[in-house]
Amino acid sequence: MAILGVVGMIIPIISIARKERGSVTFYAAIAFAALFISLVFVLSQVWSENISPAAIFSDDVLVDDTFGSLFAIAMLIVSIFTVIGSLNYIRKQANPAIYFSLILLSSIGMVLVAYSTDLVMLFVAWELMSLPTYILAGFAKKNPASNEAALKYFLFGALSSAIIIYGISLAYGVTGSTNIGEVIQGFATADASLMPLALLSVGLFIAGFGFKMGLVPFHMWLPDTYEGAPTPITTLLAAGTKKAGFAAALRIIVMGAVALNLDWTAALGVIAVMTMIVGNIAAIMQKNLTRMLAYSSIGHAGYILIGLAIAPYTSLGIQGSLLHILNHAVMKGAAFIAATGIIIVLATTHLDKIKGLGRRMPITSLGLVISLFALAGIPPLNGFWSKLILFGAAIDSGSVIWWGPWLAIAGVLTSALSLAYYGWITRKMYFEGEKEKRVKEPKSIIAVMIFAIIFIVGFGVYPEPLIHFAETAVPALNSGLIP
Amino acid sequence: MSNELIEFVLVSVALLGIGIYGLSVKRNAIRMLFAVEIIVNAANLNLIAFARFMPHSGGQTFALFSIAIAAAEVAIGLALIIVAYRMYQNVDIADFRSLKG
Numbered sequence: 147m148a149i150l151g152v153v154g155m156i157i158p159i160i161s162i163a164r165k166e167r168g169s170v171t172f173y174a175a176i177a178f179a180a181l182f183i184s185l186v187f188v189l190s191q192v193w194s195e196n197i198s199p200a201a202i203f204s205d206d207v208l209v210d211d212t213f214g215s216l217f218a219i220a221m222l223i224v225s226i227f228t229v230i231g232s233l234n235y236i237r238k239q240a241n242p243a244i245y246f247s248l249i250l251l252s253s254i255g256m257v258l259v260a261y262s263t264d265l266v267m268l269f270v271a272w273e274l275m276s277l278p279t280y281i282l283a284g285f286a287k288k289n290p291a292s293n294e295a296a297l298k299y300f301l302f303g304a305l306s307s308a309i310i311i312y313g314i315s316l317a318y319g320v321t322g323s324t325n326i327g328e329v330i331q332g333f334a335t336a337d338a339s340l341m342p343l344a345l346l347s348v349g350l351f352i353a354g355f356g357f358k359m360g361l362v363p364f365h366m367w368l369p370d371t372y373e374g375a376p377t378p379i380t381t382l383l384a385a386g387t388k389k390a391g392f393a394a395a396l397r398i399i400v401m402g403a404v405a406l407n408l409d410w411t412a413a414l415g416v417i418a419v420m421t422m423i424v425g426n427i428a429a430i431m432q433k434n435l436t437r438m439l440a441y442s443s444i445g446h447a448g449y450i451l452i453g454l455a456i457a458p459y460t461s462l463g464i465q466g467s468l469l470h471i472l473n474h475a476v477m478k479g480a481a482f483i484a485a486t487g488i489i490i491v492l493a494t495t496h497l498d499k500i501k502g503l504g505r506r507m508p509i510t511s512l513g514l515v516i517s518l519f520a521l522a523g524i525p526p527l528n529g530f531w532s533k534l535i536l537f538g539a540a541i542d543s544g545s546v547i548w549w550g551p552w553l554a555i556a557g558v559l560t561s562a563l564s565l566a567y568y569g570w571i572t573r574k575m576y577f578e579g580e581k582e583k584r585v586k587e588p589k590s591i592i593a594v595m596i597f598a599i600i601f602i603v604g605f606g607v608y609p610e611p612l613i614h615f616a617e618t619a620v621p622a623l624n625s626g627l628i629p
Numbered sequence: 630m631s632n633e634l635i636e637f638v639l640v641s642v643a644l645l646g647i648g649i650y651g652l653s654v655k656r657n658a659i660r661m662l663f664a665v666e667i668i669v670n671a672a673n674l675n676l677i678a679f680a681r682f683m684p685h686s687g688g689q690t691f692a693l694f695s696i697a698i699a700a701a702e703v704a705i706g707l708a709l710i711i712v713a714y715r716m717y718q719n720v721d722i723a724d725f726r727s728l729k730g
Contacts, residue, residue: 266691273698280705287712294725297709301661301722304702305652308668311695312645315675315688319638322683324691343638 150257153180154250161243170233170242177229177246181253185222188215192615200621203327207264216468216619217260217393220475224385225253227598231378231483233590234490236285245285248278252382259390265314265324268394272310275390276303276358279383283375295374299383302367306357313350320344326397348410351398358391360444361451362420369428372440377489380436381482384443385475392450392471396464396621400457414455415549419556421448426560430567435495436485438567439478442521445560446474452536452553459546461620462539469616470532473605477517477529480598484514487591497571502579507587511575513595518568520602523561527606531613533561637678644671658710658720662703669699 157173191197192215200213228249236245255275262268280303284296318324320340321332333344356364372380425445432438453467485495487510492499504511520527523534537557543550605612644667651664673692680688714720 266687266694270694270698273702277701277705280709284709284712290716290725293709293713293716297658297713297722297725300706300709301652301658301665304662304665304706305668307698307702308648308665308672312668312672312675314691315641315672315679318688318691319675319679322679324687 149180150184150250150254153177154247154254157243157247157250170237173243173246174229174233177250178226180250181222181226181229184257185219185226188218188222191215192219200619201263203325203330204263205325205327207267208258208261209263210261211621212615212619213396213468213621214257214261214393216472216615217389218257220389220472221253221256221260221386224382224389224475224479225249225256227385227479227483227594228378228382230590230594231381231486232376234588235376235378235486239285245282248282249382252276252278252282253386256386256390260393263326263397265317265326265329265398268326268397269307269311269314272390272394273307275387276307279303279379279387282379282382283371285379286376289374291374292376293374295371298367299371299375302357302364306354306364309350309357310354313347313354316343316347316350320347348399351395352414355391355395355399356417359388359395359451360421360447361417362424362444362448365421365424365444368444369437369440372443373434373437377436377482377486380440381479381486384440384482385479388443388447389471389475392454392467395454396467400454400464411455411458411547412549414451415553418448418451418455418553421445421451422556422560423448426563429564432567433497435488435497435500435571436482438497438571439481439485442564442567443478445564446470446478446521448560449533449536449557450474452540452557455553456540456543456547456550459543459550460539462535462542464620465613465616466532466536466539468619469535469612470529472612472616473520473528473532476598476601477520480513480517480594480602481521483591483594483598484510484517487588487595488514490588490591491585497574500571501574502582503574504576505579505582506585508584509592509595510587513599515572515575516599516602518571520606522565522568524565525606526603528602528609528612530606531609533557535613634678634682637674641671641674641678644668644674656721656723658713658722661722662706662710666699666703669695 153176157176197215198211201209201211229246236242252275255271258271259268259275262271280296280300283299284293286292317329320336320343321329323329323332336344353364360368372384422445425441425448429438429441429445432441450467450470453463456463487507488495488500491507520529523529537554540554541551648664648668648671652661655661655664673695676688676692680686710720717724
């Protein structure tokens with residue numbers, strides 16, 4: 147992993163040494179190489195099973211486990227998408243070296259969040275992930291939309307990290323440690339008089355991570371930021387940093403709440419249902435493809451949260467969440483990169499302007515449609531399997547909690563709703579407009595689309611390896627630590 | 630929990646409340662940045678106060694980390710606010726309306 151940080155810091159130095167004459171392609175190639183080497187390294191570790199089983203706790207600050215590796219794979223794939231998608235997008239911008247350097251620093255931050263088992267490490271990694279993205283969101287500094295996006299994102303992001311550090315300070319005060327394992331053990335054995343502080347701490351964690359995950363009611367910054375930021379950066383935010391929020395939430399909130407023995411699952415269930423409904427209903431009313439994808443990504447945070455809400459009742463819950471996190475990273479990443487391609491060619495993603503896109507940009511359109519149908523959960527695409535496991539687990543948990551099946555019902559209904567607006571986009575692209583001529587599509591976008599189509603269809607037809615991988619990445623709840 | 634510690638925790642919870650109030654009421658970007666900083670400093674106060682009553686000084690180390698990170702955060706925030714000011718001649722986020730839907 148260290149390669150990401152080292153290369154990320156070296157790129158600006160190379161740029162100064164070359165008197166800032168390096169081309170976008172040159173810096174993108176360096177960034178791509180660093181990310182690709184890291185991805186191959188993580189994959190080879192998983193492949194050779196030379197890695198500890200999913201452990202939430204460790205005496206060290208970082209743990210190299212399957213749980214973190216699953217997130218690392220998703221995040222590195224998304225970062226590679228971002229770097230490739232940026233190739234044609236940022237040619238007009240100044241400082242390409244800084245741009246790619248910030249992407250690398252942000253991706254090492256995300257990966258470290260996924261691996262960290264100590265609250266101090268987690269917080270530092272969280273900030274390493276967030277700070278570059280604030281700058282990246284405002285990178286088009288002559289563009290008012292990008293500016294506004296960055297400022298809103300910064301204010302809410304700074305609030306979320308302030309809340310997280312307050313939560314950490316309370317957790318430290320109650321338990322006297324910052325190691326996640328010891329904190330959770332400390333919560334479980336804490337004195338009754340300290341309970342309010344422990345509860346406040348978990349509540350602040352939910353709010354702080356919820357901002358990054360885009361859960362309702364912490365989602366108001368998200369559509370504006372996703373629409374205004376440069377679209378490749380939106381890919382990084384929607385498919386990357388959001389997943390880091392889930393990694394931290396799984397390690398802290400789910401485990402902490404199990405330790406506190408709270409009736410917290412109902413609260414997460416309510417947030418999940420609200421998130422699914424608000425995200426999908428708001429998406430229907432949008433007139434802009436990026437904004438619609440932003441709301442749909444809020445809705446998907448709700449689907450992933452189903453698994454967290456039912457975690458104590460069935461192990462399938464977290465397995466479904468992890469699988470959906472991996473799938474959603476690829477699907478949503480591909481959809482936003484397709485939107486990037488559309489912006490490069492048409493300079494807009496307004497839905498009225500994409501009529502007949504299927505004839506103008508056939509490969510980009512095909513990639514977009516396949517990722518949209520995968521997001522809606524149409525078989526035999528990979529999104530179908532993760533939703534199947536999530537909803538199946540929710541129905542399964544009905545034997546313990548009465549509201550479990552209702553999560554599945556809300557999920558199925560909102561998925562059907564999402565099919566309506568995905569289908570609407572598809573109709574506009576393929577069945578409206580006439581006589582459009584085929585235009586030249588950027589090669590970088592085509593490369594991402596082809597990879598995404600192979601991934602989505604491939605793991606849709608043959609999902610066993612991914613399902614098995616997600617199963618090995620499920621951490622054991624109550625792994626002998628809690629008395 | 631000893632009595633002295635309770636006083637520190639009360640002050641820091643009050644600061645948290647002031648920070649959240651400031652963020653939800655004010656619409657000036659610089660004031661909102663101040664409000665966030667107040668919350669961060671409330672957390673630092675907590676960390677240092679708790680560390681005073683513990684056998685090790687991990688909390689104080691963490692407070693140093695957090696101060697350094699907050700400084701980086703403020704640098705980025707002020708840079709973004711300056712760019713926004715050049716564009717809008719204003720730092721009131723209620724006036725930033727290029728995005729809606």
